[in-house]
Amino acid sequence: MSIHAQVSIILVGTSHPGNLGASARAMANMGLVKLALANPRCNPLDETAITRASGADHILRDAQIFPDLATAITNDQLVYAFTARRRGMSHQILDVRTACVDAVTQISNGVRLAFVFGPENTGLSNRETDLCDHLVEIPSENLHASLNLAAAVQVASYELRMSTSGTNPVINSTRELASKFEHQQLLAQLEQIVKQECPPRHSGLRNRMLKRMALLLARAKPDKADLRMLRGMLKLVTKLSKN
Amino acid sequence: MSIHAQVSIILVGTSHPGNLGASARAMANMGLVKLALANPRCNPLDETAITRASGADHILRDAQIFPDLATAITNDQLVYAFTARRRGMSHQILDVRTACVDAVTQISNGVRLAFVFGPENTGLSNRETDLCDHLVEIPSENLHASLNLAAAVQVASYELRMSTSGTNPVINSTRELASKFEHQQLLAQLEQIVKQECPPRHSGLRNRMLKRMALLLARAKPDKADLRMLRGMLKLVTKLSKN
Numbered sequence: 001m002s003i004h005a006q007v008s009i010i011l012v013g014t015s016h017p018g019n020l021g022a023s024a025r026a027m028a029n030m031g032l033v034k035l036a037l038a039n040p041r042c043n044p045l046d047e048t049a050i051t052r053a054s055g056a057d058h059i060l061r062d063a064q065i066f067p068d069l070a071t072a073i074t075n076d077q078l079v080y081a082f083t084a085r086r087r088g089m090s091h092q093i094l095d096v097r098t099a100c101v102d103a104v105t106q107i108s109n110g111v112r113l114a115f116v117f118g119p120e121n122t123g124l125s126n127r128e129t130d131l132c133d134h135l136v137e138i139p140s141e142n143l144h145a146s147l148n149l150a151a152a153v154q155v156a157s158y159e160l161r162m163s164t165s166g167t168n169p170v171i172n173s174t175r176e177l178a179s180k181f182e183h184q185q186l187l188a189q190l191e192q193i194v195k196q197e198c199p200p201r202h203s204g205l206r207n208r209m210l211k212r213m214a215l216l217l218a219r220a221k222p223d224k225a226d227l228r229m230l231r232g233m234l235k236l237v238t239k240l241s242k243n
Numbered sequence: 244m245s246i247h248a249q250v251s252i253i254l255v256g257t258s259h260p261g262n263l264g265a266s267a268r269a270m271a272n273m274g275l276v277k278l279a280l281a282n283p284r285c286n287p288l289d290e291t292a293i294t295r296a297s298g299a300d301h302i303l304r305d306a307q308i309f310p311d312l313a314t315a316i317t318n319d320q321l322v323y324a325f326t327a328r329r330r331g332m333s334h335q336i337l338d339v340r341t342a343c344v345d346a347v348t349q350i351s352n353g354v355r356l357a358f359v360f361g362p363e364n365t366g367l368s369n370r371e372t373d374l375c376d377h378l379v380e381i382p383s384e385n386l387h388a389s390l391n392l393a394a395a396v397q398v399a400s401y402e403l404r405m406s407t408s409g410t411n412p413v414i415n416s417t418r419e420l421a422s423k424f425e426h427q428q429l430l431a432q433l434e435q436i437v438k439q440e441c442p443p444r445h446s447g448l449r450n451r452m453l454k455r456m457a458l459l460l461a462r463a464k465p466d467k468a469d470l471r472m473l474r475g476m477l478k479l480v481t482k483l484s485k486n
Contacts, residue, residue: 144272150394216473233452
Protein backbone atom coordinates (compact mmCIF):
# COMPACT_ATOMS: atom_id res chain seq x y z
CA MET A 1 0.00 0.00 0.00
CA SER A 2 1.12 3.52 -0.61
CA ILE A 3 -0.08 6.52 1.28
CA HIS A 4 1.71 8.70 -1.26
CA ALA A 5 -0.03 7.37 -4.33
CA GLN A 6 -3.43 6.55 -2.93
CA VAL A 7 -4.40 9.47 -0.70
CA SER A 8 -5.40 12.93 -1.93
CA ILE A 9 -6.16 15.99 0.12
CA ILE A 10 -8.83 18.08 -1.61
CA LEU A 11 -9.37 21.67 -0.52
CA VAL A 12 -12.61 23.24 -1.73
CA GLY A 13 -13.02 26.99 -2.26
CA THR A 14 -10.04 28.04 -0.13
CA SER A 15 -9.73 31.83 0.27
CA HIS A 16 -6.47 32.35 2.13
CA PRO A 17 -3.17 31.50 0.44
CA GLY A 18 -1.63 31.11 3.93
CA ASN A 19 -3.94 28.19 4.54
CA LEU A 20 -2.91 26.55 1.26
CA GLY A 21 0.76 26.87 2.16
CA ALA A 22 0.25 25.67 5.73
CA SER A 23 -1.81 22.71 4.47
CA ALA A 24 0.96 21.73 2.05
CA ARG A 25 3.46 21.88 4.91
CA ALA A 26 1.21 19.77 7.13
CA MET A 27 0.91 17.18 4.35
CA ALA A 28 4.67 17.09 3.78
CA ASN A 29 5.28 16.68 7.52
CA MET A 30 3.11 13.59 7.50
CA GLY A 31 4.24 12.10 4.20
CA LEU A 32 1.34 13.07 1.95
CA VAL A 33 1.96 14.63 -1.48
CA LYS A 34 -1.22 14.69 -3.58
CA LEU A 35 -3.09 17.96 -3.28
CA ALA A 36 -6.13 18.94 -5.33
CA LEU A 37 -7.81 22.34 -5.27
CA ALA A 38 -11.46 22.58 -6.20
CA ASN A 39 -12.53 26.09 -7.17
CA PRO A 40 -9.72 27.81 -5.24
CA ARG A 41 -10.37 31.50 -4.49
CA CYS A 42 -6.72 32.44 -4.24
CA ASN A 43 -3.43 31.78 -5.98
CA PRO A 44 -1.67 28.68 -4.59
CA LEU A 45 1.69 30.10 -5.71
CA ASP A 46 1.14 33.42 -3.98
CA GLU A 47 4.12 34.56 -1.90
CA THR A 48 2.28 33.95 1.39
CA ALA A 49 1.42 30.41 0.33
CA ILE A 50 5.01 29.63 -0.61
CA THR A 51 6.36 31.09 2.65
CA ARG A 52 3.90 29.21 4.82
CA ALA A 53 4.64 25.98 2.90
CA SER A 54 8.15 26.25 4.38
CA GLY A 55 9.89 23.99 1.87
CA ALA A 56 6.82 22.02 0.82
CA ASP A 57 6.01 24.30 -2.13
CA HIS A 58 6.51 21.36 -4.52
CA ILE A 59 3.14 20.16 -3.25
CA LEU A 60 1.58 23.51 -4.20
CA ARG A 61 3.26 23.47 -7.62
CA ASP A 62 2.06 19.93 -8.31
CA ALA A 63 -1.48 20.60 -7.06
CA GLN A 64 -4.21 19.73 -9.54
CA ILE A 65 -6.87 22.35 -9.99
CA PHE A 66 -10.54 21.55 -10.69
CA PRO A 67 -13.61 23.73 -11.14
CA ASP A 68 -15.55 21.95 -8.40
CA LEU A 69 -15.57 19.04 -5.97
CA ALA A 70 -17.52 16.75 -8.31
CA THR A 71 -14.78 16.84 -10.95
CA ALA A 72 -11.99 16.71 -8.35
CA ILE A 73 -13.10 13.36 -6.97
CA THR A 74 -13.79 11.50 -10.23
CA ASN A 75 -10.68 9.37 -9.90
CA ASP A 76 -11.16 8.56 -6.21
CA GLN A 77 -12.92 5.49 -4.89
CA LEU A 78 -13.75 6.58 -1.37
CA VAL A 79 -14.25 10.14 -0.15
CA TYR A 80 -14.23 11.45 3.42
CA ALA A 81 -15.71 14.91 4.00
CA PHE A 82 -14.41 16.84 7.01
CA THR A 83 -16.97 19.00 8.72
CA ALA A 84 -17.44 20.86 11.99
CA ARG A 85 -21.18 21.28 11.56
CA ARG A 86 -23.53 18.55 12.64
CA ARG A 87 -25.84 17.72 9.81
CA GLY A 88 -29.12 15.93 9.71
CA MET A 89 -29.97 13.03 7.52
CA SER A 90 -28.35 9.94 6.32
CA HIS A 91 -24.63 10.38 6.77
CA GLN A 92 -22.96 8.56 9.58
CA ILE A 93 -20.41 10.81 11.30
CA LEU A 94 -17.06 9.28 12.15
CA ASP A 95 -14.50 10.82 14.40
CA VAL A 96 -11.17 11.42 12.68
CA ARG A 97 -9.39 8.57 14.46
CA THR A 98 -12.01 6.01 13.48
CA ALA A 99 -12.06 7.38 9.94
CA CYS A 100 -8.29 7.02 9.62
CA VAL A 101 -8.27 3.47 10.92
CA ASP A 102 -10.92 2.70 8.31
CA ALA A 103 -8.97 4.57 5.64
CA VAL A 104 -5.81 2.57 6.29
CA THR A 105 -7.71 -0.67 5.83
CA GLN A 106 -9.04 0.66 2.54
CA ILE A 107 -5.60 1.80 1.41
CA SER A 108 -4.14 -1.61 2.11
CA ASN A 109 -6.89 -3.02 -0.12
CA GLY A 110 -5.64 -0.80 -2.93
CA VAL A 111 -8.39 1.82 -2.68
CA ARG A 112 -7.69 5.40 -3.82
CA LEU A 113 -9.23 7.84 -1.39
CA ALA A 114 -9.63 11.54 -0.69
CA PHE A 115 -9.97 13.68 2.40
CA VAL A 116 -12.04 16.77 1.57
CA PHE A 117 -12.02 20.10 3.44
CA GLY A 118 -14.41 23.00 2.74
CA PRO A 119 -14.01 26.79 2.56
CA GLU A 120 -12.77 28.62 5.66
CA ASN A 121 -15.97 30.45 6.53
CA THR A 122 -18.75 28.13 5.51
CA GLY A 123 -17.39 24.61 5.36
CA LEU A 124 -18.69 22.18 2.76
CA SER A 125 -22.23 22.68 1.47
CA ASN A 126 -24.78 19.91 1.78
CA ARG A 127 -24.61 19.43 -1.96
CA GLU A 128 -20.89 18.80 -1.60
CA THR A 129 -21.08 16.44 1.36
CA ASP A 130 -23.71 14.48 -0.57
CA LEU A 131 -20.95 13.61 -3.03
CA CYS A 132 -18.90 12.02 -0.24
CA ASP A 133 -19.06 8.61 1.42
CA HIS A 134 -18.40 9.61 5.01
CA LEU A 135 -18.63 12.69 7.17
CA VAL A 136 -15.69 13.08 9.51
CA GLU A 137 -15.50 15.22 12.60
CA ILE A 138 -12.47 16.30 14.60
CA PRO A 139 -13.58 16.16 18.25
CA SER A 140 -13.52 19.68 19.71
CA GLU A 141 -15.15 22.08 22.16
CA ASN A 142 -18.72 23.04 21.39
CA LEU A 143 -18.02 26.72 21.83
CA HIS A 144 -14.91 26.65 19.65
CA ALA A 145 -15.73 23.79 17.32
CA SER A 146 -14.19 25.09 14.14
CA LEU A 147 -10.52 24.41 13.56
CA ASN A 148 -8.41 26.47 11.22
CA LEU A 149 -8.36 24.79 7.79
CA ALA A 150 -4.65 23.94 7.83
CA ALA A 151 -4.93 22.79 11.45
CA ALA A 152 -7.66 20.35 10.40
CA VAL A 153 -5.49 19.09 7.53
CA GLN A 154 -2.66 18.68 10.05
CA VAL A 155 -4.73 16.63 12.47
CA ALA A 156 -6.16 14.44 9.70
CA SER A 157 -2.75 13.80 8.11
CA TYR A 158 -1.24 13.11 11.50
CA GLU A 159 -3.98 10.62 12.38
CA LEU A 160 -3.57 8.90 9.05
CA ARG A 161 0.15 8.56 9.66
CA MET A 162 -0.40 7.26 13.19
CA SER A 163 -2.90 4.71 11.92
CA THR A 164 -0.51 3.61 9.21
CA SER A 165 2.53 3.05 11.34
CA GLY A 166 2.12 0.72 14.24
CA THR A 167 2.80 2.99 17.19
CA ASN A 168 6.21 3.01 18.53
CA PRO A 169 5.75 4.40 22.01
CA VAL A 170 9.28 5.00 23.14
CA ILE A 171 11.28 6.25 20.21
CA ASN A 172 14.75 6.36 21.57
CA SER A 173 16.46 4.37 24.17
CA THR A 174 20.04 3.40 23.88
CA ARG A 175 20.44 3.67 27.64
CA GLU A 176 21.61 0.54 29.31
CA LEU A 177 19.69 0.40 32.56
CA ALA A 178 21.58 -0.44 35.72
CA SER A 179 21.06 -3.87 37.21
CA LYS A 180 19.29 -4.39 40.51
CA PHE A 181 22.64 -5.49 41.92
CA GLU A 182 24.03 -2.05 41.11
CA HIS A 183 21.03 -0.47 42.85
CA GLN A 184 21.78 -2.57 45.90
CA GLN A 185 25.43 -1.57 45.92
CA LEU A 186 24.48 2.08 45.90
CA LEU A 187 21.89 1.62 48.64
CA ALA A 188 24.39 -0.24 50.82
CA GLN A 189 26.87 2.57 50.43
CA LEU A 190 24.14 5.03 51.35
CA GLU A 191 23.11 3.00 54.37
CA GLN A 192 26.63 3.14 55.72
CA ILE A 193 26.71 6.89 55.47
CA VAL A 194 23.34 7.29 57.10
CA LYS A 195 24.33 4.94 59.93
CA GLN A 196 27.39 7.05 60.67
CA GLU A 197 25.25 10.00 61.57
CA CYS A 198 21.85 8.68 62.56
CA PRO A 199 21.92 7.34 66.15
CA PRO A 200 20.72 3.73 66.63
CA ARG A 201 17.59 4.89 68.48
CA HIS A 202 16.51 6.50 65.23
CA SER A 203 16.80 3.28 63.25
CA GLY A 204 13.08 3.43 62.32
CA LEU A 205 13.56 6.81 60.68
CA ARG A 206 16.74 5.56 59.01
CA ASN A 207 14.97 2.57 57.52
CA ARG A 208 12.10 4.65 56.20
CA MET A 209 14.63 7.02 54.63
CA LEU A 210 16.46 4.18 52.90
CA LYS A 211 13.26 2.60 51.71
CA ARG A 212 12.09 5.89 50.26
CA MET A 213 15.44 6.24 48.54
CA ALA A 214 15.15 2.74 47.05
CA LEU A 215 11.71 3.54 45.65
CA LEU A 216 12.91 6.84 44.25
CA LEU A 217 15.85 5.13 42.61
CA ALA A 218 13.62 2.50 41.04
CA ARG A 219 11.30 5.11 39.59
CA ALA A 220 14.21 7.06 38.12
CA LYS A 221 15.26 4.01 36.06
CA PRO A 222 18.96 4.95 36.27
CA ASP A 223 21.37 3.69 33.65
CA LYS A 224 24.88 2.49 34.39
CA ALA A 225 26.40 5.95 33.98
CA ASP A 226 23.84 7.40 36.39
CA LEU A 227 24.83 4.82 38.98
CA ARG A 228 28.53 5.58 38.54
CA MET A 229 27.78 9.26 39.02
CA LEU A 230 25.74 8.64 42.17
CA ARG A 231 28.39 6.41 43.68
CA GLY A 232 31.03 9.00 42.78
CA MET A 233 29.00 11.63 44.56
CA LEU A 234 28.71 9.51 47.67
CA LYS A 235 32.45 8.85 47.66
CA LEU A 236 33.05 12.55 47.42
CA VAL A 237 30.76 13.09 50.39
CA THR A 238 32.57 10.41 52.39
CA LYS A 239 35.85 12.10 51.63
CA LEU A 240 34.39 15.37 52.84
CA SER A 241 33.34 13.78 56.09
CA LYS A 242 36.86 12.51 56.70
CA ASN A 243 38.50 15.87 56.21
CA MET B 244 -9.42 16.17 37.24
CA SER B 245 -9.45 19.33 35.20
CA ILE B 246 -7.67 19.81 31.92
CA HIS B 247 -8.50 23.52 32.15
CA ALA B 248 -6.86 24.13 35.49
CA GLN B 249 -3.98 21.69 35.34
CA VAL B 250 -2.51 21.96 31.85
CA SER B 251 -0.48 24.90 30.58
CA ILE B 252 0.86 25.45 27.11
CA ILE B 253 4.18 27.31 27.28
CA LEU B 254 5.54 28.93 24.13
CA VAL B 255 9.20 29.93 24.33
CA GLY B 256 10.66 32.76 22.26
CA THR B 257 7.86 32.89 19.69
CA SER B 258 8.57 35.35 16.84
CA HIS B 259 5.39 35.37 14.77
CA PRO B 260 2.18 36.82 16.24
CA GLY B 261 0.23 34.67 13.76
CA ASN B 262 1.56 31.57 15.49
CA LEU B 263 0.50 32.91 18.89
CA GLY B 264 -3.01 33.53 17.60
CA ALA B 265 -3.24 30.19 15.83
CA SER B 266 -1.94 28.40 18.94
CA ALA B 267 -4.60 30.10 21.08
CA ARG B 268 -7.27 29.01 18.60
CA ALA B 269 -5.94 25.43 18.61
CA MET B 270 -6.05 25.41 22.41
CA ALA B 271 -9.61 26.76 22.50
CA ASN B 272 -10.72 24.15 19.95
CA MET B 273 -9.49 21.43 22.26
CA GLY B 274 -10.61 22.93 25.56
CA LEU B 275 -7.31 24.27 26.90
CA VAL B 276 -7.08 27.79 28.32
CA LYS B 277 -3.81 28.34 30.20
CA LEU B 278 -1.17 29.90 27.98
CA ALA B 279 2.24 31.11 29.18
CA LEU B 280 4.76 32.96 27.05
CA ALA B 281 8.43 32.75 27.96
CA ASN B 282 10.52 35.53 26.45
CA PRO B 283 8.07 36.22 23.60
CA ARG B 284 9.62 38.09 20.65
CA CYS B 285 6.37 39.60 19.44
CA ASN B 286 3.23 41.18 20.81
CA PRO B 287 0.57 38.60 21.68
CA LEU B 288 -2.14 41.24 21.20
CA ASP B 289 -0.90 42.27 17.77
CA GLU B 290 -3.67 42.50 15.14
CA THR B 291 -2.44 39.38 13.32
CA ALA B 292 -2.47 37.40 16.56
CA ILE B 293 -6.02 38.47 17.38
CA THR B 294 -7.26 37.69 13.86
CA ARG B 295 -5.67 34.26 13.76
CA ALA B 296 -7.05 33.50 17.24
CA SER B 297 -10.48 33.68 15.62
CA GLY B 298 -12.49 34.24 18.79
CA ALA B 299 -9.97 32.73 21.19
CA ASP B 300 -8.27 36.05 21.93
CA HIS B 301 -9.29 35.74 25.61
CA ILE B 302 -6.51 33.13 25.83
CA LEU B 303 -3.99 35.65 24.48
CA ARG B 304 -5.24 38.36 26.84
CA ASP B 305 -4.97 36.04 29.84
CA ALA B 306 -1.55 34.69 28.84
CA GLN B 307 1.09 34.95 31.56
CA ILE B 308 4.41 36.35 30.43
CA PHE B 309 7.77 35.24 31.87
CA PRO B 310 11.37 36.21 31.13
CA ASP B 311 12.42 32.60 30.47
CA LEU B 312 11.38 28.97 30.63
CA ALA B 313 12.88 28.37 34.07
CA THR B 314 10.58 30.94 35.67
CA ALA B 315 7.60 29.90 33.56
CA ILE B 316 7.63 26.35 34.92
CA THR B 317 8.23 26.99 38.61
CA ASN B 318 4.66 26.16 39.53
CA ASP B 319 4.43 23.06 37.32
CA GLN B 320 5.11 19.55 38.53
CA LEU B 321 5.73 17.77 35.26
CA VAL B 322 7.04 19.30 32.06
CA TYR B 323 6.95 17.88 28.52
CA ALA B 324 9.25 19.48 25.94
CA PHE B 325 8.22 19.18 22.30
CA THR B 326 11.11 18.83 19.91
CA ALA B 327 11.76 17.81 16.33
CA ARG B 328 15.51 17.38 16.82
CA ARG B 329 16.96 14.17 18.17
CA ARG B 330 19.24 14.87 21.10
CA GLY B 331 21.93 13.04 22.97
CA MET B 332 21.93 12.39 26.70
CA SER B 333 19.59 10.33 28.67
CA HIS B 334 16.22 11.89 28.04
CA GLN B 335 13.75 9.33 26.93
CA ILE B 336 11.80 10.48 23.86
CA LEU B 337 8.09 9.75 23.81
CA ASP B 338 5.80 10.05 20.84
CA VAL B 339 3.00 12.54 21.39
CA ARG B 340 0.32 9.89 21.78
CA THR B 341 2.19 8.02 24.49
CA ALA B 342 3.05 11.31 26.20
CA CYS B 343 -0.62 12.34 26.28
CA VAL B 344 -1.75 9.01 27.69
CA ASP B 345 0.86 9.48 30.41
CA ALA B 346 -0.19 13.10 30.91
CA VAL B 347 -3.84 12.17 31.41
CA THR B 348 -2.90 9.68 34.12
CA GLN B 349 -0.87 12.40 35.82
CA ILE B 350 -3.72 14.92 35.50
CA SER B 351 -6.15 12.53 37.11
CA ASN B 352 -3.71 12.26 40.00
CA GLY B 353 -3.89 16.03 40.45
CA VAL B 354 -0.56 16.88 38.83
CA ARG B 355 -0.07 20.31 37.25
CA LEU B 356 1.75 19.94 33.95
CA ALA B 357 3.05 21.94 31.02
CA PHE B 358 3.61 21.28 27.32
CA VAL B 359 6.53 23.40 26.12
CA PHE B 360 7.21 24.49 22.53
CA GLY B 361 10.35 26.31 21.36
CA PRO B 362 11.03 29.17 18.95
CA GLU B 363 9.99 28.72 15.31
CA ASN B 364 13.44 28.53 13.79
CA THR B 365 15.58 26.83 16.37
CA GLY B 366 13.32 24.88 18.69
CA LEU B 367 14.21 24.56 22.36
CA SER B 368 17.86 24.78 23.37
CA ASN B 369 19.51 21.93 25.25
CA ARG B 370 19.62 24.13 28.31
CA GLU B 371 15.85 24.48 28.05
CA THR B 372 15.08 20.82 27.45
CA ASP B 373 17.27 20.03 30.46
CA LEU B 374 14.65 21.79 32.59
CA CYS B 375 11.96 19.40 31.36
CA ASP B 376 11.02 15.88 32.38
CA HIS B 377 10.24 14.36 29.00
CA LEU B 378 11.09 15.02 25.39
CA VAL B 379 8.13 14.54 23.09
CA GLU B 380 8.20 14.04 19.36
CA ILE B 381 5.36 14.29 16.86
CA PRO B 382 6.02 11.47 14.39
CA SER B 383 6.75 12.96 10.98
CA GLU B 384 8.70 12.55 7.74
CA ASN B 385 12.45 12.74 8.04
CA LEU B 386 12.76 15.22 5.20
CA HIS B 387 10.00 17.47 6.54
CA ALA B 388 10.25 16.78 10.23
CA SER B 389 9.47 20.23 11.55
CA LEU B 390 5.82 21.16 12.01
CA ASN B 391 4.64 24.72 12.14
CA LEU B 392 4.51 25.85 15.80
CA ALA B 393 0.72 26.25 15.94
CA ALA B 394 0.27 22.96 14.06
CA ALA B 395 2.33 21.22 16.75
CA VAL B 396 0.22 22.85 19.47
CA GLN B 397 -2.87 21.68 17.57
CA VAL B 398 -1.71 18.06 17.38
CA ALA B 399 -0.64 18.00 21.03
CA SER B 400 -3.90 19.57 22.27
CA TYR B 401 -5.92 17.24 20.06
CA GLU B 402 -4.08 14.17 21.36
CA LEU B 403 -4.55 15.31 24.93
CA ARG B 404 -8.27 15.69 24.32
CA MET B 405 -8.50 12.28 22.67
CA SER B 406 -6.63 10.69 25.57
CA THR B 407 -8.87 12.42 28.08
CA SER B 408 -12.17 11.48 26.54
CA GLY B 409 -11.26 7.85 26.36
CA THR B 410 -9.94 7.73 29.89
CA ASN B 411 -10.29 4.53 31.69
CA PRO B 412 -10.06 4.38 35.43
CA VAL B 413 -6.47 4.84 36.41
CA ILE B 414 -4.87 3.91 39.63
CA ASN B 415 -5.14 6.89 41.84
CA SER B 416 -2.18 7.97 43.77
CA THR B 417 -2.16 10.33 46.69
CA ARG B 418 1.43 11.40 46.12
CA GLU B 419 1.72 15.13 45.69
CA LEU B 420 4.57 15.68 43.24
CA ALA B 421 7.18 18.28 44.09
CA SER B 422 7.17 21.50 42.10
CA LYS B 423 10.02 22.50 39.78
CA PHE B 424 10.92 25.17 42.31
CA GLU B 425 11.53 22.46 44.90
CA HIS B 426 13.66 20.54 42.38
CA GLN B 427 15.69 23.67 41.78
CA GLN B 428 16.20 24.19 45.53
CA LEU B 429 17.53 20.68 45.93
CA LEU B 430 19.83 20.98 42.94
CA ALA B 431 21.20 24.28 44.24
CA GLN B 432 21.96 22.65 47.60
CA LEU B 433 23.68 19.79 45.80
CA GLU B 434 25.68 22.15 43.64
CA GLN B 435 27.05 23.85 46.73
CA ILE B 436 28.20 20.56 48.19
CA VAL B 437 29.81 19.43 44.96
CA LYS B 438 31.56 22.78 44.58
CA GLN B 439 33.09 22.38 48.04
CA GLU B 440 34.97 19.31 47.00
CA CYS B 441 35.34 19.42 43.24
CA PRO B 442 38.23 21.74 42.27
CA PRO B 443 37.37 24.54 39.83
CA ARG B 444 39.46 22.96 37.07
CA HIS B 445 36.97 20.09 37.12
CA SER B 446 33.98 22.35 36.52
CA GLY B 447 33.10 20.45 33.33
CA LEU B 448 32.83 17.21 35.23
CA ARG B 449 30.90 18.95 37.97
CA ASN B 450 28.39 20.36 35.50
CA ARG B 451 27.88 17.02 33.80
CA MET B 452 27.33 15.46 37.21
CA LEU B 453 24.72 18.02 38.18
CA LYS B 454 22.99 17.75 34.82
CA ARG B 455 22.82 14.00 35.14
CA MET B 456 21.43 14.41 38.63
CA ALA B 457 18.74 16.81 37.39
CA LEU B 458 17.65 14.34 34.71
CA LEU B 459 17.61 11.49 37.20
CA LEU B 460 15.52 13.54 39.60
CA ALA B 461 13.04 14.42 36.86
CA ARG B 462 12.61 10.79 35.89
CA ALA B 463 12.05 9.76 39.51
CA LYS B 464 9.02 12.10 39.77
CA PRO B 465 9.69 12.78 43.45
CA ASP B 466 6.85 13.85 45.70
CA LYS B 467 7.13 16.47 48.41
CA ALA B 468 8.10 13.91 51.07
CA ASP B 469 10.85 12.53 48.80
CA LEU B 470 12.24 15.99 48.40
CA ARG B 471 12.20 16.58 52.17
CA MET B 472 14.03 13.28 52.63
CA LEU B 473 16.65 14.14 50.02
CA ARG B 474 17.25 17.58 51.47
CA GLY B 475 17.45 16.03 54.93
CA MET B 476 20.06 13.62 53.68
CA LEU B 477 22.11 16.42 52.17
CA LYS B 478 21.93 18.37 55.42
CA LEU B 479 23.12 15.31 57.28
CA VAL B 480 26.02 14.99 54.89
CA THR B 481 26.90 18.64 55.34
CA LYS B 482 26.87 18.16 59.10
CA LEU B 483 29.14 15.15 58.72
CA SER B 484 31.62 17.19 56.75
CA LYS B 485 31.73 19.80 59.48
CA ASN B 486 32.47 17.34 62.29
